[in-house]
Amino acid sequence: MRSFVRAGRGPGLTEENYNTMTTASKIFVAGATGLLGGQIVSNLLDRGASVRALVRPGTDGDKKAALTALQARGLELVEGDITDPVEKLAAAIGDATTVVSAIQGGPDLIIDGQVNLVRAAEQAGARRFIPSDFAIDITKLDDEDNVMIGWRRKAAAAYGDTSLDVISVLNGAFYEVMIGFMGLVDWEAGTVSHWGDPDQPLDMTSVPDTAAFTAAVALDPEAKGTQRFAGEVLSMRQFHQTLERATGRGLTLKNLGTADELRAEITRKAAATQNPFEYVGLQYQWCMVTGKAKFDNVDNAKYPQVKPGSLEDFVRQAAPKA
Template identity: 30%
Template sequence: MKNTIVVAGATGNLGYRICRELIKKEAHVKAIVRRSSDPEKVASLRKMGVEIIEVKLFNKDELTVACKGATGVVSAVTGLRDVIINTQSELLNAAIAAGVPRFMPSDFSSDFTGIPKGENRNFDLRKEFQALLDNSPIQATSIFNGCFADILRYNTPLFDVKTKTVAYYDNKTDWQIDFTTMDDTAAFTAEAILDIITPRFLRIASFRVSPDDLVALSEQYKDKKFELVDRGSMEGFSAYNKIQRLKDPEGEEQLYPKWQQAQYLYSMFLVHHEELDNSRYPDLVWSKVENNI
């Protein structure tokens, strides 16, 4: 008998990949989509073999019907409070009402369990939902994948191809930063949601690189050795981010205002995985850093 997995956020970049990996593993996949979802993305999911469950509203009653018979629910939604707290709470309550045994929240990020409140707005929302999830009767597993590897191509201060610089803080030139590709994250997620016994947290990384490593890689793959740039102390960075947030109240309604982007960079140098769970599913092949810069 096939496992039935419900995926919320299936039309997003990560959600789509999770559906694809589950189909590869011969799971029956049901994607919850709104009526306003991009019809091309919905058609692509359907062509892949995903069952489309169209809902008018993300409320418990509609979602409970969608979750009936499922062996697991994966949330890959993105957004602010209305999504991370409200929508996910409706999905969680529906999964419980439908008798689904396992729930995976949209925690695909750095390990925010070690980040103090106020240092990253988007992580604070996930921690708030985590408290709700941990007080529920369902078995939950969160996957922490560090940063998505594609940010290495975004010209962030960490690895800026335009200025040919690599940033670091608090003398952390050898600080290992966790990166995982979306494809690797999706493949691991598919394995984990089909695994009936998983711990509360799983930590993965396609590769781990330091600012020093990035300088060496720039010389090898970008034809020029990038310059290491000391950006000061973590304490000063934290204070700067808080000031910028106070100056931009409109950013509270935006998913990635500039100060939130800076908070993500701060988080990269604040926490990293002490141990990895990559070997949990030995058939997975992990991407290499040289293919992602």
């Protein structure tokens, strides 16, 4: 079984070394039509990498247009699905040496699909795999703490015997999720809600910066184990203050209860539904506000060419102003 490891902080790569990193090896990306996957592909192409992406047959609309734009920059597309038979998926991976998964979905994709992708990568002769982890510190959590992270941990256990070098990229919470999916910010009511200690530090990174770090890891032949990156480390009190500065709006910081009360609310919601997506946002919040999923250190210094943007700058562009 593959265990999650804490990678030590190496000396890092200089700008000069980064610019000379090999781009001769082909990188295969699954999930390229998603927001993160598409930006990973774009960053890899920016670095001159040879990139092949898996696309489901019949993809159209905005996703097709985005892929067409990436094709114009050198992206190679192959049709298929990560649930295809291993032999067919291995043929799609072809001569790629690194396989990146940026897929999202339920356990059929995150567990079964990713295990299938690993087996296909092995058969194709790939050497490295970057799974769709992209989250808070899943190495410090238990499977039951968060259903979606539990799926990722189960996938890692299922392909734990792989011959591939598995490199996990963790980014904390996405800025986009913190001001959206989490339900923490109610712009209409003018409130920022939180559970637990408002001064607990939280790791956060934007989607574009996560993609840039992922591309850097994929192109780094020395990258191993679990890599942790953060655009900002802010408490909920600082998060609230940042939103006020960025928007020029007065927002009320609203305490919803203790971490124990949050856990009780999760238990109540989980008992009332068969759909884990109705309470997984609360699970993410519990993992963060308790400090259980806090990074012990970050690896930003390994890739100084990636300069993550601040939450304040992100909110200035994304949020409604006063």
